Amino acid sequence: MSDGLAQILADGVRARGADIVFGFPGGGPNLEVVGAAVGAGLKFVLTHGETTACMMAGTYGLLTGRPGLAIATRGPGAACAVNGAAQATLDRFPLLVVTDCVPSAHRDEFGHQRFDQQQLFTPVTKWSGRLAQTPRAADVVRDALDLAAARPAGAVHMDYDPTGTEMEVPSAATVPPSSDDVIETAEQMIHNASRPVAIVGLGAIDDAPAVRAALERLGCPVLTTYQAIGLLPEGHPQQAGLFTSGRIESSLLFEADLVVAVGFDQVEPMPTSWRYDVPVVSISEVAACATLMPISVEVIGELGTLLERTITTRCSGWQPEAGAHALADARAALAATATGGFGPLELVEAIVDAVPQGTIATVDAGAHFLAIMPFWPAVVPLQVLISNGLATMGFAVPAAIAAALARPGTPVVCMVGDGGLAMTLAELETIARLRLPITVVVFDDAALSLIEVKQKPGQGGTGAVRFGPVDYAQVAAAMGLSSAVITSTSEAAKVFAGGWDAPRLVDARIDPATYARLIEVTRG
Ligand SMILES: Cc1ncc(C[n+]2csc(CCOP(=O)(O)OP(=O)(O)O)c2C)c(N)n1
Numbered sequence: 001m002s003d004g005l006a007q008i009l010a011d012g013v014r015a016r017g018a019d020i021v022f023g024f025p026g027g028g029p030n031l032e033v034v035g036a037a038v039g040a041g042l043k044f045v046l047t048h049g050e051t052t053a054c055m056m057a058g059t060y061g062l063l064t065g066r067p068g069l070a071i072a073t074r075g076p077g078a079a080c081a082v083n084g085a086a087q088a089t090l091d092r093f094p095l096l097v098v099t100d101c102v103p104s105a106h107r108d109e110f111g112h113q114r115f116d117q118q119q120l121f122t123p124v125t126k127w128s129g130r131l132a133q134t135p136r137a138a139d140v141v142r143d144a145l146d147l148a149a150a151r152p153a154g155a156v157h158m159d160y161d162p163t164g165t166e167m168e169v170p171s172a173a174t175v176p177p178s179s180d181d182v183i184e185t186a187e188q189m190i191h192n193a194s195r196p197v198a199i200v201g202l203g204a205i206d207d208a209p210a211v212r213a214a215l216e217r218l219g220c221p222v223l224t225t226y227q228a229i230g231l232l233p234e235g236h237p238q239q240a241g242l243f244t245s246g247r248i249e250s251s252l253l254f255e256a257d258l259v260v261a262v263g264f265d266q267v268e269p270m271p272t273s274w275r276y277d278v279p280v281v282s283i284s285e286v287a288a289c290a291t292l293m294p295i296s297v298e299v300i301g302e303l304g305t306l307l308e309r310t311i312t313t314r315c316s317g318w319q320p321e322a323g324a325h326a327l328a329d330a331r332a333a334l335a336a337t338a339t340g341g342f343g344p345l346e347l348v349e350a351i352v353d354a355v356p357q358g359t360i361a362t363v364d365a366g367a368h369f370l371a372i373m374p375f376w377p378a379v380v381p382l383q384v385l386i387s388n389g390l391a392t393m394g395f396a397v398p399a400a401i402a403a404a405l406a407r408p409g410t411p412v413v414c415m416v417g418d419g420g421l422a423m424t425l426a427e428l429e430t431i432a433r434l435r436l437p438i439t440v441v442v443f444d445d446a447a448l449s450l451i452e453v454k455q456k457p458g459q460g461g462t463g464a465v466r467f468g469p470v471d472y473a474q475v476a477a478a479m480g481l482s483s484a485v486i487t488s489t490s491e492a493a494k495v496f497a498g499g500w501d502a503p504r505l506v507d508a509r510i511d512p513a514t515y516a517r518l519i520e521v522t523r524g
C-alpha cells in the first residue's frame with residue numbers, strides 16, 4: 001500500500017512543477033519515496049544531512065516558486081531536520097519536509113526511534129501532521145504544498161504514515177483586507193509627508209516590479225532589509241542601502257517625517273529598540289508578527305493594488321539622489337573601519353570586482369556578513385540569499401547548492417565563515433559530485449569572530465571562541481574541488497580573475513581586526 005502513497009507524494013510534488021527532491025534517506029519508506037520521485041521524473045539529490053536537505057529544498061522553493069520537498073528518516077533524521085524547518089519558516093521559504101515515522105499501527109509496540117515528531121515540528125512549521133494512505137492523500141499533498149507556499153511562506157511537516165488516519169491540512173490563515181477608510185488614511189499620510197523614507201522587506205519580493213514602480217512614483221530614499229536587497233538595483237538614485245535596525249541607516253531615518261514600510265516582516269530586524277519618533281505606515285500582504293517597529297497605520301491586502309491606492313503623489317522634500325548619497329555615506333563610513341592588511345573588506349572588494357554578471361551570492365551568519373551585505377551590488381531580488389529571520393549558521397553552503405540547481409548555468413559565490421563552513425563541510429562533496437559552478441569563499445579567521453567581538457572579560461577569553469588552524473584548501477581538494485589559499489589582495493585578484501564556472505574553494509586567510517569597528521559603525 002505504501003508504494004501507492006509514495007507515488008501520490010511524488011506526483012503531487014511534480015504536479016506543482018518541482019523537478020528535484022532533496023534528502024538523506026533512512027532504510028524505511030523514504031526509499032520508496034526516492035524510487036517514486038525518480039519514476040515521476042524528479043531528480044533526487046543526496047545531501048550530507050537533514051538540515052542541509054531542508055535548507056536546499058527551501059531555497060530551491062524560494063528561487064523557483066515551487067515548494068521544495070526534503071525527506072528524512074524517522075527519529076534521528078527528523079530531529080536533525082528541525083533547524084532546516086525553522087530556517088524555512090522564519091526566513092519565509094516554502095518547504096515540505098516529509099519524515100518516516102514509527103507507523104501508527106505499531107506505535108504501541110516499538111519504542112525504538114519513536115518520539116512525537118509532529119510535536120517536535122509544530123513550533124518550527126506552519127503545520128505538522130500526517131500523510132496517510134487514504135482516498136484524500138493526493139489532496140493532502142496538494143494542500144500541504146499550497147500551505148507551504150502561501151504568504152508568509154514556510155515549512156510544512158508531514159509524518160509519512162501509511163497506516164495512520166487522515167489529517168486535513170489547514171488552509172492558510174487569511175487576514176481580512178483593510179477597509180477603504182484605513183487605505184485613505186494611509187494615502188493621506190503619505191501624501192502629506194514631505195520627507196518619507198521607505199523600508200522594504202521580504203514580503204515585497206514577489207511583487208518587485210509593482211513595488212519599484214510605486215517607490216519611483218513617491219521619489220523617496222529606499223532602504224531594504226537583507227532579504228529584499230536588489231529590489232532597487234545598485235546605482236539607482238533612490239537606493240539608500242540596508243535597513244539593519246542599527247546605527248548605519250539612522251542619520252537618514254532621523255531626517256524622515258514618515259516611514260513607509262512595504263512588505264516589511266518584523267521577523268527580519270535585529271532586536272534593538274526603535275529610535276525614531278515618526279509615524280509608520282505599513283503596507284503588506286500579511287499582518288505584522290511582532291511590534292519592533294511601532295506601526296501607526298497598517299494596511300493589509302494585495303500589495304500591488306494597495307500601492308496604487310496609497311502612493312499617488314511625489315514627495316517634495318528630498319533631492320532625487322538623496323538615497324544614493326545616503327548609501328555612499330554609509331559605505332564610506334564602513335570602509336573607513338579597514339585596519340590595513342588583508343581583512344574582510346579587502347576580500348569583499350576583490351570578490352565584487354571579479355564576479356561575473358548575474359552571479360548569485362549566498363551569505364552565512366557571522367561577522368563576515370557585515371562586510372559583505374552593504375557592499376554587494378545586487379541588481380534584482382533574490383540575487384543575494386541570506387538567513388535573516390532565523391540567522392542560522394550553516395545556510396550559505398546548502399543555499400548555494402540549491403541556487404546552482406535552481407538556476408542552471410548561473411555562477412554562484414558562497415561566502416561563509418570558517419565556523420559556518422565547518423558545520424556544512426561535507427556538502428563540498430555534493431558540490432563536486434554535481435559539478436556545480438560554485439565558488440566557496442571561506443572568510444578564514446580561525447574564530448567565531450561575531451561572538452569574539454561581543455565577549456566581555458570573564459566570559460572564557462579567546463580560547464572559548466577560537467579554532468585551531470585548518471587548511472580548508474586541502475580539505476576541499478580531497479573532496480574533488482579545485483582550491484587555493486589567499487593571503488593578500490593581490491593573490492585575491494589573481495585567483496578571482498577566472499574559475500567561476502566549476503566547483504572550487506578559496507581559503508581566504510583574513511585578519512579579523514576590523515570587525516570590532518565595523519560592528520560598532522553598523523549597529524552602534
Ligand atoms: C546554528 C547557529 N549556531 C550559533 C549561532 C550564533 N552565531 C552567530 S554568528 C556566530 C559565529 C560565526 O563564526 P564564523 O562562521 O567563523 O563567522 P565569523 O563571525 O568568524 O565571520 C555564531 C556562533 C548561529 N547564528 N547559528
Ligand SMILES: [Mg+2]
Pocket residue numbers: 366417418419443444445446447448449
Ligand atoms: Mg570565523
